[in-house]
Amino acid sequence: MGAEATLPITTNSNSNSGEAEAPLVLGLQAAALVDHVARVDWSLLNQLPGERGGSIPVAIEELEHILSEVKTHIISSPDDSSPMKTIAGGSVANTIRGLSAGFGVSCGIIGACGDDEQGHLFVTNMTSHSVSLSRLRMKKGPTAQCVCLVDASGNRTMRPCLSSAVKLHPQEDDLTRADFKGCKWLLMRYGIINLEVIQAAIKVAKQEGLLVSLDLASFEMVRNYKSPLLQLLESGNIDLCFANEDEATELLRGCDGGQDADPEAALEFLGKHCQWAAVTLGSNGCIAKHGKEIVRVPAIGEANAVDATGAGDLFASGFLYGLVKGLSLEECCKVGSCSGGTVIRSLGGEVSPESWQWMYKQMQIKGLPLPDIQQ
Numbered sequence: 001m002g003a004e005a006t007l008p009i010t011t012n013s014n015s016n017s018g019e020a021e022a023p024l025v026l027g028l029q030a031a032a033l034v035d036h037v038a039r040v041d042w043s044l045l046n047q048l049p050g051e052r053g054g055s056i057p058v059a060i061e062e063l064e065h066i067l068s069e070v071k072t073h074i075i076s077s078p079d080d081s082s083p084m085k086t087i088a089g090g091s092v093a094n095t096i097r098g099l100s101a102g103f104g105v106s107c108g109i110i111g112a113c114g115d116d117e118q119g120h121l122f123v124t125n126m127t128s129h130s131v132s133l134s135r136l137r138m139k140k141g142p143t144a145q146c147v148c149l150v151d152a153s154g155n156r157t158m159r160p161c162l163s164s165a166v167k168l169h170p171q172e173d174d175l176t177r178a179d180f181k182g183c184k185w186l187l188m189r190y191g192i193i194n195l196e197v198i199q200a201a202i203k204v205a206k207q208e209g210l211l212v213s214l215d216l217a218s219f220e221m222v223r224n225y226k227s228p229l230l231q232l233l234e235s236g237n238i239d240l241c242f243a244n245e246d247e248a249t250e251l252l253r254g255c256d257g258g259q260d261a262d263p264e265a266a267l268e269f270l271g272k273h274c275q276w277a278a279v280t281l282g283s284n285g286c287i288a289k290h291g292k293e294i295v296r297v298p299a300i301g302e303a304n305a306v307d308a309t310g311a312g313d314l315f316a317s318g319f320l321y322g323l324v325k326g327l328s329l330e331e332c333c334k335v336g337s338c339s340g341g342t343v344i345r346s347l348g349g350e351v352s353p354e355s356w357q358w359m360y361k362q363m364q365i366k367g368l369p370l371p372d373i374q375q
Helices: 042-047 060-070 091-103 117-127 192-207 219-224 226-234 245-252 263-273 311-325 329-343 353-365
Strands: 025-029 033-039 084-089 107-114 132-139 144-150 156-161 185-189 211-215 240-244 276-280 286-290 293-297
Touching: 025 091, 025 192, 033 060, 033 117, 042 060, 060 144, 060 156, 084 091, 084 117, 091 107, 091 117, 091 185, 091 211, 091 311, 091 329, 091 353, 107 117, 117 132, 185 192, 185 311, 192 211, 192 226, 211 311, 219 226, 219 245, 226 245, 226 263, 240 245, 240 263, 240 311, 245 263, 245 276, 263 276, 263 286, 276 311, 276 329, 286 329, 293 329, 311 329, 329 353
Parallel strands: 025 107, 025 185, 033 144, 107 132, 185 211, 211 240, 240 276
Antiparallel strands: 033 084, 144 156, 276 286, 286 293
16 A cells, blocks of 8 residues: 555654755654553463563454453552553654654654554654654554553563554655655664565665664564574664664574573674664663774663663663764763663653653763753
């Protein structure tokens, strides 16, 4: 299905060709996604097939069943205005929204959304944070959804419904050089369902001289579709790679020397193929590599996370802000730790104004340059 319309709602103009200036960072989200985030008890998580803490695609019927079950398993908190949050979601959207709202970096999304309630919610949420949507195609059909179940420890289990959702189709001219012209970075999340779109976007982005960032998505995605992922990484077209500890460990498991499948070995591997590589280690902070330089930075934030949803995505926001500003590798990690620490303070992958202020204070304490919006 081709694009029926280009969204009229944008932050700069109603067509990318007419924008005064292309966004510095462009996020590829082939299928716009809406997250339903709720804190639930263990009993619901025990009913779900698959490993706790991971992300496994489900059909719309199963997603609706989980949503109906959530109502009887919610853990309420006096701090929550609502026990369930429904917001624009997806790793790329979380990172882009954070870069725009918290760091004042000009950002845009290239992708597709359905002309339905969820699609309009995605548009409203992202535009309210000054994200350009002139490259977001609105199509007839449903918008992708994901249930994010957060346990009492703050860990999240995700069940996305993507199969029937509208998305970009590169063979139908949904990706053009004009979409990428003038941008500096392309952000992507690995996913087998969007592999063709990812490959096409990389090709066009490199023709326009963009740097490309890839997030490894989930340990299940790495485990189940490792071969095409390794091909992407070894192509030399990925300039920056983000992974969490589980994804990094899974990347080398079963490969030659798999007995050394730990985050440090994975960082070494990623560093051979990417200019920059960063592995987040939860409460143990992060490690990162650029050329021969390797740094380790402790976590910043409260010991008890309310919800880990989006922590890695917001770490990427801060790290990319550092790269855009020309900061050192260690400073990029420190900013990433600050921004990653903001989102775990409340439910969902969207940072509250109060948490942004907390982050600016942490950055100030550590002598890191504040975003221009805070100058």
